[in-house]
Amino acid sequence: xxxxRYHHGDLRAALLTRAEQTLREKGPGALSLRELARDLGVxxxxxxxxxxxxxxxxxxxxxxxxxxxxxxxAASREPDATFADRLGGFVRAYVDFAVANAQLIDLxxxxxxxxxxxxxxxxAAQRLGAMAxxxxxxxxxxxxxxxxxxxxxxxxVFTTLHGFASFAxxxxxxxxxxxxGLDAVIAYMLRGCAP
Amino acid sequence: xxxxRYHHGDLRAALLTRAEQTLREKGPGALSLRELARDLGVxxxxxxxxxxxxxxxxxxxxxxxxxxxxxxxAASREPDATFADRLGGFVRAYVDFAVANAQLIDLxxxxxxxxxxxxxxxxAAQRLGAMAxxxxxxxxxxxxxxxxxxxxxxxxVFTTLHGFASFAxxxxxxxxxxxxGLDAVIAYMLRGCAP
DNA sequence: GCTTCAATGTAGGCAACGTCAACAATGATG
DNA sequence: CATCATTGTTGACGTTGCCTACATTGAAGC
Numbered sequence: 001x002x003x004x005r006y007h008h009g010d011l012r013a014a015l016l017t018r019a020e021q022t023l024r025e026k027g028p029g030a031l032s033l034r035e036l037a038r039d040l041g042v043x044x045x046x047x048x049x050x051x052x053x054x055x056x057x058x059x060x061x062x063x064x065x066x067x068x069x070x071x072x073x074a075a076s077r078e079p080d081a082t083f084a085d086r087l088g089g090f091v092r093a094y095v096d097f098a099v100a101n102a103q104l105i106d107l108x109x110x111x112x113x114x115x116x117x118x119x120x121x122x123x124a125a126q127r128l129g130a131m132a133x134x135x136x137x138x139x140x141x142x143x144x145x146x147x148x149x150x151x152x153x154x155x156x157v158f159t160t161l162h163g164f165a166s167f168a169x170x171x172x173x174x175x176x177x178x179x180x181g182l183d184a185v186i187a188y189m190l191r192g193c194a195p
Numbered sequence: 196x197x198x199x200r201y202h203h204g205d206l207r208a209a210l211l212t213r214a215e216q217t218l219r220e221k222g223p224g225a226l227s228l229r230e231l232a233r234d235l236g237v238x239x240x241x242x243x244x245x246x247x248x249x250x251x252x253x254x255x256x257x258x259x260x261x262x263x264x265x266x267x268x269a270a271s272r273e274p275d276a277t278f279a280d281r282l283g284g285f286v287r288a289y290v291d292f293a294v295a296n297a298q299l300i301d302l303x304x305x306x307x308x309x310x311x312x313x314x315x316x317x318x319a320a321q322r323l324g325a326m327a328x329x330x331x332x333x334x335x336x337x338x339x340x341x342x343x344x345x346x347x348x349x350x351x352v353f354t355t356l357h358g359f360a361s362f363a364x365x366x367x368x369x370x371x372x373x374x375x376g377l378d379a380v381i382a383y384m385l386r387g388c389a390p
Numbered sequence: 391g392c393t394t395c396a397a398t399g400t401a402g403g404c405a406a407c408g409t410c411a412a413c414a415a416t417g418a419t420g
Numbered sequence: 421c422a423t424c425a426t427t428g429t430t431g432a433c434g435t436t437g438c439c440t441a442c443a444t445t446g447a448a449g450c
Contacts, residue, residue, distance in 0.1 A: 005445095011398080011399085032435080032436065032437085033436080033437065033438090034435075034436060034437080035435095035436095042399070042400090043399060043400045043401075044400090044401090044436095044437095045399080045400070045401080045402095045438085045439085046398080046399050046400075048437090048438075048439090049397080049398055049399070050398090052438095053437085053438090054436095054437065054438095102308075106305070106308075109361075109365055110301070112365055112367065113297075113301075113364075113365045113366070115366075125367070129367075151372075151376070151379075152376075152379040153379075153383070155359075155368070155372070155376050155379065155380065156355065156359075156376075156379060156380045156383035156384075157383075158358075159355055159358040159359040159362060159380060160351065160354055160355040160358055161358070162358040162361060162362065163353075163354040163355055163356070163357040163358025163359070163361065164350075164351075164354040164358070166304070166357065166358065166361060167354060167357065169308075170304055170307055170308045171308070171310075172307065172320070172324075173350070177346075177350070181346070181347075181350050181351075184346075184347040184348075184350065184351060185350065185351045185354060188348070188351035188352075188387040188388075189351075189387070191386055191387045191389070192383040192384070192386045192387040193383075194386070200416090206427080206428085227406080227407065227408090228407080228408065228409095229406075229407060229408080230406095230407095237428070237429090238428060238429045238430075239407095239408095239429090239430090240409085240410085240428080240429070240430080240431095241427075241428050241429075243408090243409075243410085244426080244427055244428070245427090247409095248408085248409090249407095249408065249409095391450100392449105392450085393448100393449085393450080394447100394448085394449085394450095395446105395447095395448090395449105396445105396446100396447095396448100397444105397445085397446090397447100398443100398444080398445075398446100399442105399443080399444075399445090400441100400442080400443065400444090401440105401441085401442080401443095402439105402440090402441090402442100403438105403439085403440090403441105404437105404438085404439080404440105405436105405437095405438095406435105406436085406437090407434105407435080407436075407437100408433105408434095408435090408436100409432100409433085409434095409435105410431105410432085410433085411430105411431095411432090411433105412429100412430085412431090412432105413428105413429080413430075413431100414427100414428080414429070414430095415426105415427085415428075415429090416424105416425105416426080416427075416428090417424100417425100417426090417427100418423100418424095418425090418426095419422100419423080419424090419425100420421100420422085420423075420424100
């Protein structure tokens with residue numbers, strides 16, 4: 001049991017970590033700056049030194065979420081595979097992340113709604129779209145995807161992906177439906193992309 | 196300027212109407228029972244006679260939203276048309292509603308998240324899925340849609356629809372992208388459904 | 391090594407909120 | 421006309437986000 005120092009050391013990171021935990025466990029409504037401060041053994045106004053606003057904390061949380069999702073997706077890439085495998089991998093990685101971090105994803109897209117969304121956040125979100133575009137473009141180059149403007153294919157594909165993930169998160173679909181439906185969705189995507 | 200009666204007349208309906216207006220104009224965060232009461236010229240505890248909770252009001256709002264969406268979609272049906280037209284009509288109606296009621300749709304799906312979602316609400320949400328299934332099933336009967344379990348086609352389709360609407364609402368896609376992208380999305384759906 | 395000062399944390403206060411309990415007016419039912 | 425459930429009011433409590441003024445700290449410059 002160490003004696004509490006006046007300075008926490010890395011309160012900012014601790015706040016983010018703890019906030020994400022509460023978000024995951026009790027939902028966004030249960031997120032209170034004061035409770036966060038109490039949990040970390042710090043005065044109720046301390047968080048304001050690191051986040052001017054509650055919204056600022058949520059923004060930072062969402063931004064970190066986008067960054068992690070971007071990394072996850074980038075890491076799941078397999079350069080030398082058929083389009084079907086590449087797309088399948090991308091979709092599975094996205095859906096897995098969404099299911100494992102439902103509340104966070106919700107927050108991410110809710111915040112992006114806001115016209116006042118920070119530039120960094122918009123940028124991180126756009127990177128997602130760019131990655132999807134890249135998969136499609138590569139498929140086109142390999143002749144496995146129909147020709148035409150990349151957007152006219154990437155948008156429907158990403159749209160399907162996000163919609164499915166959204167249903168998976170919100171339990172409109174049961175976990176079994178998600179597991180079994182995933183293959184059908186990927187097959188459907190492939191048909192929609194086929195030359 | 197009529198003198199204020201002690202009884203409002205139909206406070207419940209007035210609360211819902213006003214709440215939806217505030218939701219639309221200022222977002223869900225700006226919804227306060229007390230402010231609602233003030234706006235309607237009623238004491239701050241009056242709303243509790245009609246909604247035991249803030250959550251209860253939100254639930255009622257979401258339920259009304261599902262009902263209206265169901266009606267809108269049902270009204271947009273054209274029984275004697277090709278599958279392409281029927282699907283196109285359905286998609287357009289859904290997307291139009293979503294764009295025109297972005298905050299409301301958000302609320303609807305957010306609330307459905309909640310494990311404690313009321314039965315009526317779950318039911319209203321499922322009617323949506325059923326309508327989509329019906330369109331697909333009819334297409335199958337007419338031989339315009341590939342065979343197989345209805346779910347394996349209806350889920351991807353509805354998923355794409357919801358994802359696109361979601362992006363349209365959240366302005367990930369600009370209004371122009373929505374307008375122009377809609378045709379591409381419908382074409383892509385049709386390819387995914389084709390026999 | 392001392393001073394200075396920006397960064398970080400604390401203490402107290404404010405208005406707003408959701409909720410509750412106790413009380414008051416109303417109008418429908420007998 | 422009396423009764424009484426429904427609907428609205430009042431006042432209070434605890435919690436929250438945020439603000440301002442103050443305290444502690446550690447590092448940079450002399």
